[in-house]
Each structure stands twice: as structure tokens, then as C-alpha cells.
Amino acid sequence: MSDNTEASSPRLLDVRELEVTYANGAAAVRGVNLHVDAGHKLGVAGESGCGKSTLALALLRLLPAGTKVSGEILLDGEDVLTMKWGRVRAVRWAGASIVFQGAMHSLNAVHRIGDQIAEPILLHKKATQAGAKTKVGELLEHVGLPAARAEAYPHELSGGQRQRVMIAMALACDPRLIIADEPTTALDVMIQAQILRLIEQLVSEQDLGLMMISHDLAVLSDTCDRLAVMYAGRVVEEGPASEVYENARHPYGKALSAAFPRIGDAASRFAPRGLPGDPPDPSALPTGCTFHPRCPVALDTCATEDQALRDAGPHHRAACVHAGAPLPAQPTSAPATAERTP
Numbered sequence: 001m002s003d004n005t006e007a008s009s010p011r012l013l014d015v016r017e018l019e020v021t022y023a024n025g026a027a028a029v030r031g032v033n034l035h036v037d038a039g040h041k042l043g044v045a046g047e048s049g050c051g052k053s054t055l056a057l058a059l060l061r062l063l064p065a066g067t068k069v070s071g072e073i074l075l076d077g078e079d080v081l082t083m084k085w086g087r088v089r090a091v092r093w094a095g096a097s098i099v100f101q102g103a104m105h106s107l108n109a110v111h112r113i114g115d116q117i118a119e120p121i122l123l124h125k126k127a128t129q130a131g132a133k134t135k136v137g138e139l140l141e142h143v144g145l146p147a148a149r150a151e152a153y154p155h156e157l158s159g160g161q162r163q164r165v166m167i168a169m170a171l172a173c174d175p176r177l178i179i180a181d182e183p184t185t186a187l188d189v190m191i192q193a194q195i196l197r198l199i200e201q202l203v204s205e206q207d208l209g210l211m212m213i214s215h216d217l218a219v220l221s222d223t224c225d226r227l228a229v230m231y232a233g234r235v236v237e238e239g240p241a242s243e244v245y246e247n248a249r250h251p252y253g254k255a256l257s258a259a260f261p262r263i264g265d266a267a268s269r270f271a272p273r274g275l276p277g278d279p280p281d282p283s284a285l286p287t288g289c290t291f292h293p294r295c296p297v298a299l300d301t302c303a304t305e306d307q308a309l310r311d312a313g314p315h316h317r318a319a320c321v322h323a324g325a326p327l328p329a330q331p332t333s334a335p336a337t338a339e340r341t342p
């Protein structure tokens with residue numbers, strides 16, 4: 001993503017022209033550019049299959065062997081893609097760490113949570129055994145759990161508490177960047193709100209950078225400063241969070257915001273509406289704009305001409321022929337194909 005902010009020191013995270021193609025030929029990430037600065041919160045939105053998790057995994061070189069990756073992933077100015085493995089291991093947890101969705105699956109059921117949080121601390125030699133124990137207690141209290149919960153096993157905690165543990169674990173080695181991949185998807189709405197507030201609080205207290213990934217544009221717009229909307233492996237819209245959510249200039253961004261009205265926002269301008277069809281198979285992408293087969297306002301040219309990001313407002317860009325002007329009114333009648341909520 002580009003804006004006019006000139007950083008004097010390297011950006012915390014600067015992703016340039018990132019391409020990821022799986023061994024089966026699936027082009028899951030295509031030419032992605034985005035950045036996160038300290039204290040900034042970037043939301044990455046898109047339906048299932050748009051490449052969000054692939055992007056997150058690429059950032060810490062967690063993709064399966066045989067995956068082709070090109071471009072640059074600069075973490076504090078250092079390219080993760082060209083680092084030696086020893087350095088990559090040092091950067092994981094200590095430079096950047098990931099909070100995955102579904103804490104129950106990410107935590108080891110047979111180990112006490114205190115031991116699991118201590119593991120990266122010991123692995124990265126951040127403290128002695130005794131020091132790690134103290135640090136675990138502090139981390140648990142920091143995420144709103146009593147230090148004594150270190151003795152618990154994952155099944156003894158609620159879903160929200162487990163997700164707090166995952167956040168404590170992500171913070172264990174004092175990273176500067178947190179990547180949160182659908183951190184609240186499995187949680188009920190009240191707990192979801194608590195976890196989101198916790199993440200926001202930690203980011204601001206510790207001046208961390210945050211990249212939060214979700215299919216839910218409302219959640220992202222509530223938590224993040226800026227949003228990048230991904231479709232078929234590309235960023236198709238980016239800009240200030242409230243602008244992208246309330247005034248999307250790409251028909252896909254518009255459909256996503258319509259599908260996720262803000263919770264309790266009775267005055268939401270958008271009626272919840274599904275978007276027909278599915279994202280394309282990344283091994284067989286459509287010609288032209290990859291969104292054109294689903295687009296309610298596509299022109300003939302969209303079937304043949306690819307669309308690059310272009311200005312759609314202050315610090316706001318969209319990869320659409322209509323980006324320079326308000327989107328044409330979209331059809332309100334039921335789509336021909338079955339409705340599917342993104």
C-alpha cells in the first residue's frame with residue numbers, strides 16, 4: 001500500500017511485489033504491495049480463498065516446500081525472503097509473530113499453557129527457566145488472565161481465554177509486529193469485542209505494528225487504521241479504514257462492506273446483501289479483471305483489460321475502471337446465481 005507518509009527509518013514491514021505460487025500452480029498472492037509502521041494497524045480483508053493466509057504465512061516463511069515466492073518482505077529493512085534459516089528462526093516470535101484462528105487447534109492439549117508460553121522464551125534464550133516463569137505470569141496478567149492459569153491445560157479454559165493465551169504467546173519474545181489471522185472468528189460477539197479491544201490496547205501500549213486478517217470488513221474497520229481488500233491474490237482496494245468500509249470504490253469492497261454491517265449499527269447505510277458466486281480458482285484465473293464474472297457493474301472492457309490500483313480519493317486506491325467516480329448504482333434484484341455471503 002502506498003500513502004504519503006515518509007518514514008525516516010525503515011518501515012516495520014514493507015511488502016513489495018509479493019508473488020506466491022503453490023506447487024500445484026495456484027497463484028495465491030499476485031503482486032501484493034503493503035506496509036505496516038510501528039503503532040499502525042492494517043486490516044487485510046477478503047473472502048475465503050483470496051490469499052490472506054498465504055500472505056501471512058509468506059511473511060514468516062511458513063509456506064510448504066515447493067512453493068514459489070518472489071518479491072521482497074522487508075522487516076525493519078531486512079528481507080525475510082533472502083535471510084538464512086537461522087535468521088528466519090530468530091525473527092519468528094522475536095521480530096514478528098502470528099496469532100492464528102482457532103486457539104484450541106494451535107495449543108498443545110497435553111501441555112500446561114504456562115509451559116507453552118515459556119517455550120519460545122526459552123528457545124530464543126530471552127530468559128532463564130525461572131525468569132521465563134515470571135515472564136509467563138506477567139504475560140498472562142497482561143492479557144487479562146490470572147498468573148495462576150499458567151498451570152491450566154487448554155481444555156480447562158474457555159475459547160476467549162485460549163485466544164488470550166495465544167496473544168500472550170505471540171507477545172512472549174517482545175515482537176514489534178503482530179500478524180493476527182482471523183483472531184476472533186471462532187468467538188461469540190461479546191468475547192470477540194473483548195479480544196479486539198485487548199489487541200488494540202497492546203498495540204498502542206507497546207507501539208507494535210499490527211496486520212489483522214479477516215473476512216469481516218466491519219471488524220477490521222472497527223479495529224484498524226487502514227484496510228487492504230484482497231481478491232484473487234491481489235489487493236484490489238486500499239485506504240483509510242473508515243473510507244474503505246463506508247465508501248468502497250471497488251465493487252468487491254462494496255459487496256464485502258454490505259455483507260458485514262457494523263454490529264449494532266442500525267444506521268448502517270448498507271443492507272446486508274450476498275455476492276453471487278465464488279472467488280476464482282487461482283490455477284485458472286479469468287482474463288481481464290479477475291472480479292468481472294461476479295461484478296454487477298462490469299463493462300465489456302473488464303473482461304479483457306486487467307485493472308491496476310488507481311487513485312479513488314485521498315490515500316484511497318481501487319483497481320477498478322470506476323475507481324475515479326462513485327460506483328454506478330448496483331442492481332438490487334436477486335442475482336441469477338445462488339446468494340453466498342462472503
Ligand SMILES: Nc1ncnc2c1ncn2[C@@H]1O[C@H](COP(=O)(O)OP(=O)(O)OP(=O)(O)O)[C@@H](O)[C@H]1O
Pocket residue numbers: 022023024026028046047048049050051052053054055064281282
Ligand atoms: N498448500 C496449498 N497448496 C495449493 N493451494 C493452496 C494451498 N494453500 C492454499 N491454497 C490455495 O490458495 C488460495 C488462497 O488460499 P488462502 O488460504 O491463502 O486464502 P484465505 O483468503 O486465507 O482463505 P481462508 O480464510 O479460507 O484461509 C486458495 O485457492 C487455496 O485453495
